[in-house]
Amino acid sequence: MNATIKIIGSGFSSLAAAAYLACEGNDVTVYEKNDTLGGRARQLKKDGFTFDMGPTWYWMPDVFERFFEDFGKKPRDYYQLKKLSPAYSVYFGKEDYITIADNLEDIYRVFEENEPGSSTELKNFISEAKSNYDIAIKDLVYRPGLSPLELVTPQTIAKLGQFFGNISKDIRKKFKNKRLVQILEFPVLFLGAKPSDTPSFYSFMNYADFGLGTWYPKNGMYSVVEGMVELAKEQGVKFVTNASVSKIGVSETGCAEYITVNGEKLYADIILSGADYHHTETLLDKRFRQYNEDYWQKKVFAPSSLLFYVGFDKPVENVEHHTLFFDSDFDTHAIDIYDNPKWPDEPLFYASFSGKTDTDAMPVGKEAGTFLIPLAPGIEDTPELREKYFEKIITRLENLTQQSLRDSILFKESFCVNDFVKDYNSYKGNAYGLANTLMQTAFLRPGLKSKKVKNLFFTGQLTVPGPGVPPALISGKLVAGLIEKQLDKEPKKSLTKHYEINI
Incomplete structure (x- = not known):
């Protein structure tokens, strides 16, 4: 049967799910509480400057290609991609930095220069990481998390020990240079947990980094949102912005029946939420919620962030498009996020200067800078704290890159814990969802399908497969497959092979 499907939220997972479901002939409408589509992947435009407010890294290009191929398309049909060369740079102190190239041979050379013998270790490490990538990203993450048996394959059995070791210990056995x-350890931070709490198997993120490289879509990550919206509209998806959902109504028979949008009841056969999972369940009467507050309190959440969007009246020198500042203690900052949540004394931070690649990001002769400090979710957020930490990072930026910048600031906008709560209904103001620790992997994450309410489904970074933009696309595909299965509808021939979900 063709169904009327209402989707809450318009992030990457919702956009993906909407496209798949509409392609199957369903009547799909997406409701977004904010005035622009894309969820957290919004844009800020000010005085001729353009900033990605959310994701700025384009990794795992093969996942995007697979998504568009499902519709007989390619990413280039919707946006232009450029591989960054170099991929990024990491500062460890004044005149002390390492630049990561766009190819493995140059990366091996840099490692060897910093630690003799390390290039051989790195080749072996990346070979194993590629093997894990082929297992994880080409297979395991496309399973819907309904059973622990999904993780049992000949390939995973052979790597069983990697699910119980941790990536930090593995790396430190092979490499002694602290900077290396x-x-x-940096790539696994995208998974939302400390390297010491991240299973060894997740070394596949290192292959995503070194092996596949870092890319940039022209006009920023928002162009990916625009491309996915265009694709979804081509399938027949309808979009409504400024649409605040205040309730999910459940019938006497226990079926999701309607959503209340701006005070109006809108009925549907299927309701899918790509909004914050915890928030979505608060839209239900208590008896219909799967997870209580104790459940959420015990979960390990990925960090929140303090973000600054800064317009400079001159170019910023001695930085790359993506630049990491690891001149303070990595482990201490991690403790301040996960073990003893508080504002870090000397935080690590990241900066994106998209104008190094895309001159349309700012007026000629200027610079657009996005700065991010990872923080513990749920901590205090005040204007005074934001200003204090901006002073910390701008001072370090000036010192490390040996230039004066403070007097060149035209404006700065900030976004932090309170904004994640207000704009995205984010649990504790987290920025990246639920961390991918061993006990929060696959079937151990909140489910794609409600166990208490029929016809209610979830997608996004708090469910399967996890945080990040590529996993969000996969999450949308997985939930669309489950919905189609419930509707007892054979997939169209053109997409049949793409809806093979192992249950």
């Missing part, structure tokens, strides 16, 4: 260790 930090560079290798």
